[in-house]
Amino acid sequence: MAEGARQVISISRSYMLPDCFPVPPRRSPPEIIQYKNVSITGVLARRCCRWWDARLFFVELSAVDKVQGKFHQASTGREGSSSSMIEEGIVMTTPTQKKSCIKRMSVGVLAALLSVGVAKAYAKNKEITGMQSIQFRKVVDLSHIISPTIPLWPNDPPVVFDVVASQEKDGYYLRRFSIGEHSATHMNAPNSFHPNANGIDTYKPESLVRPAVVIDIRAQAHDDADYVIGVQDIEKWEQAHGRIDQGSVVLFYTGWQALWNDPKRFINEDSKGPHFPGVGAATTKFLLEERQIAGVGIDTHGADPGQDTVYATNSQILAKDGIVLECLTNLDQLPAKGTTLVIGVLRLKEGSGSPVSVMAFTP
Template sequence: MARSKQNKSCFKRVSIGVLAALLSVGVAKSFAEDKDVKGMQSIQFRKVIDLSHVISTTIPLWPNDPPVTFDVVATQEKDGYYLRRFSIGEHSATHMNAPNSFHPNAIGIDAYKPESLVRPAVVIDIRTQARDNPDYVIGVQDIEKWEQANGRIDQGSVVLFYTGWQALWNDPKRFINEDAKGPHFPGVGAATTKFLLEERQIAGVGIDTHGADPGQDTVYATNSQILAKDGIVLECLTNLDQLPAKGTTLVIGVLRLKEGSGSPVSVMAFVP
């Protein structure tokens, strides 16, 4: 039994090391020299957490976004197999935004290199602030408070913000929280994003609301800043409560839609 457990542990370490090695094939010199990428060539983990919601026709949608539809096009009884066609907006469900959604002539979701989608992650819990104020703007003080307890955020990290909004996913009206002034949910302030990009050199952010920007931000400053650098913006994440404050590695799977403005994604968190 002891030997079996040892082999299982070894498999967990080597399998992700192989994944990182495969993803690094053909990497440009500048990226290969990036220390945060080098540090992920071998990853140890105890469990894998899926940070993506199940996609259905009842998921919360951004105002005026197209509905999610599924249509049966083949059945086992008639055709010998089961097949559906589906339709979904590029920024619906758990998804990643692409630079061309905010910047003309920028890259689409299909242009991200695979190695850029394997990233260390930290989780900053702002549930208390969000509970008291649904329009809470995440500030630099929230970053500094987290770092006082956990140490400096590593270069190349994706910073995940746990607002508690994931618990509202099955209640679309409350999740979007829209009134005459628009949606109301917490998000990352413009100055905070600037600080994270310039002072911590992060790779991007993720959040369990429908937007990295606060719901009342109509200029999408956080998205704009990060995507101007071809960074990562993940929205509508879930299961952030199951992650530690630091040490997790994310593997992000995108649909490589030609010139896509974004894509529903499968986000796997490898937890040490």
């Protein structure tokens, strides 16, 4: 995304979605919204979280250069509450308050347009409208130690360390290392699966601080190394722990982390390719569309199952510039919910991904 491509725009009128809950229909808006050089002609209403009180004040386009008739991603800011990511859409008002809400919205929006300072402040903090805090008792490192003996994806380059300076000769010790961009605990970038998409260097820092939930599928994975995580696994977790919050990273604990020091078993390859559990295409679609998650993480070498060849989970999440974390560890030390992840990427220019340091702040 080009620098300066982000702008805060205001929506000039609201429109109704009385039947938008629980699954909102797609509707076209009755208006064209103009702001600066951007013309948005097809805002679609989708996924209205808290539709009953949604009063939208700002929309920050996160991909103005990609806007062609609709938002790819927008974040909404509501007065007095935290903002939220909404894909392709803006929803507001309640059925009984339609008219007054529209009036109020128009006035509110006019005021908002005038208060450039507020808009600027919001633009600086996409997705965050107020002070945020991370509460924790413990910090868990979810990244493996990197060495030449870590498990590698078939045909990936080896991890190599070379000593280039020593204390005896040079007065200090220094190595250089080389590693594949998808080796060790790592995050994949959109350009790894989509031509001309964003590289790992483009993630906004606040997009890398995320609530996380942990779904334990060790039993299923133990019985079937090719287990495909299904929507039923999500539903079962939600029955016990409640609905997954919007913007979460969903971590899948398969038990594979325990095999890390045994690369053969970790990759588990035979003539048909690698065998390890991963997230099914329909499950990812459900999580993205019905739960508006930010991404997924897993302790295997792929968010997609080992036997998968189309990378449907990576493709879907990275089409939205989301988060895919692979080869995580220490997932056994996390509670089912309540964790905040801080993901440290190496900002490799136009990188297809990078080894990451993932810190989990747990209650």
